[in-house]
Amino acid sequence: MDYITLSNGVKMPILGYGVYQVTKDECERCVLDALKVGYRLIDTAQSYFNEEEVGNAIAKSGVPRKEIFLTTKVWVEHYGYEETKKSVYDSLKKLKTDYIDLMLLHQPFSDYYGAWRALEDLYKEGVLKAIGVSNFYPDRLVDIANFAEIVPMVNQVETHVLNQQTEAKKWMDKYKVQIEAWAPFGEGRGGLFENPVLVKIGEKYGKTSAQVMLRWNIQRGVIVLPKSTHIERMEQNLNVFDFTLTNQDMAEIAALDTQTSSFFSHYDPAMVEWFAKMVEERKQQHDSSKEKKNW
Ligand SMILES: NC(=O)c1ccc[n+]([C@@H]2O[C@H](COP(=O)([O-])OP(=O)(O)OC[C@H]3O[C@@H](n4cnc5c(N)ncnc54)[C@H](OP(=O)(O)O)[C@@H]3O)[C@@H](O)[C@H]2O)c1
Known part of the structure; x- marks a missing residue:
């Protein structure tokens, strides 16, 4: 596993397991499988309604808490200073932990300044080891980076081959905000798993199109969060640290950008x-x- 160092010095795995759309029934088993095959970054959110199952899996896994990098996100309904604080304590309870490695604001709507001030205070208290945002496109990101006391350490945005976020990444780099990709496969929309360019590149290395997509983002310095409910795919998605794409491969993939959201x-x-x-x-x-x- 490779690690990225955030602007505050915290180390974060460059590849993690995301549990969006993993049902309550399946979530505990999935997170246990993910930890078993070697994932050490787990990404959930208040709005996924599975924090409790993530907490159960971590508790049962036998993996020491300090070896796991745990991310969750505050949902818009809980924005505003007091509500956000309350919701963070609720997340801690559900996740059965006394700290969260990375807490994000999920969306740039409603009273996100009040919410951010709550995260800043909880960060200073040590309850949150790093704080960041999600879905903050350049206008919102530059706004909060300039007017808040603490610049977000991470921005989690839709980032995949068809929507590469090259311009948005320049703004994040300028403010030392680490980019993290949600839907690194674009959930397979636009035929991404069958894309002939990705399949052809993968064949050179004995890798699948999925592995090429993850490797490409990692080589651009983007943290990736592939989701799968299948253990074989979890293993496949983790197995991307034994090959390197050439500049030519990277350029061919860059040419596939549509600069448009798949969602x-x-x-x-x-x-x-x-x-x-x-x-x-x-x-x-x-x-x-x-x-x-x-x-
Ligand atoms: N911040 C936000 O607003 C936001 C929004 C969306 C997502 N996220 C985060 O990003 C994570 C990933 O995004 P996502 O779940 O939307 O989409 P994704 O990871 O791009 O795609 C998941 C889909 O790909 C399939 N898949 C996974 N590995 C595969 C492989 N090796 N070969 C073929 N198919 C494969 C999965 O199927 P199976 O499960 O059936 O294997 C699933 O249908 C989420 O879980 C969440 O943590 C955040």
């Missing part, structure tokens, strides 16, 4: 409305379940 644009106002609606709906569900409990 949605954070600049689209309709998408911001969609997020706001989702946050409101979840709040209402949460409030009504609290009322039910009170009865």
